[in-house]
Amino acid sequence: MRTNIIRHESMMASYYVVNGWTVVEVDGDLDAHTAPMVRDAVIRLLHEGHRHFVLDLGFVPFMDSMGLGVIVAVTKRIREHDGSLRIACVSPRMLKIFDLSGMRESYDIYPSVEEATRTAPALGGLAHWPHPAPG
Incomplete structure (x- = not known):
């Protein structure tokens, strides 16, 4: 079941749970106006036990850079709760933003939600963040 968590004129967000993962689907611009809403929504979900x-x-x-900043901010919060974060992103434009910012190697980025949720999460998935796990 999908639950709406943000309704804004330029962005909406919802979440649903698949295979132990809470999928937060953002639909619209992730910028200086909407990024704080995404951060607050993820923090609320953390407080609810996700x-x-x-x-x-x-x-x-x-x-924009605020969107990238909110990803870093929520990653820190999720890590404090021994959680994990994966990014599902099919857009070459989004991948280029992660490449240019140097953030691509710090995150597990999957081409689809289906691939990101295929394996169940493990505790401490962000133990090595912001550096990739050795291997």
């Missing part, structure tokens, strides 16, 4: 997240950016046409 720990393992997939951030679905497949419907995000634009993301």
Whole structure:
């Protein structure tokens, strides 16, 4: 069941749970106006007991530095709760933003939500963040 968590004129967000992952689907721009709403929504979900997240950016046409900043901010919060974060993103434009910012190696980025949720989460999934796990 999908639950709406943000309704804004330029962005909506909802969440649903698949295989132990809380998928947060963002639909619209992730920028200075909407990024704080996403941060607050993820923090609320953490307080409700959600720990393992997939951030679905497949419907995000634009993301600025505030959008990247909120991803880092929620990653820190999720890590404090021994959770995990995966990014689902099919857009070459979004991947380029992660590449240019140097953040691509710090995150597990999947081409789809289906692939990101295929395996169940494990505790401490962000233990090595912001550096990739050794291997």
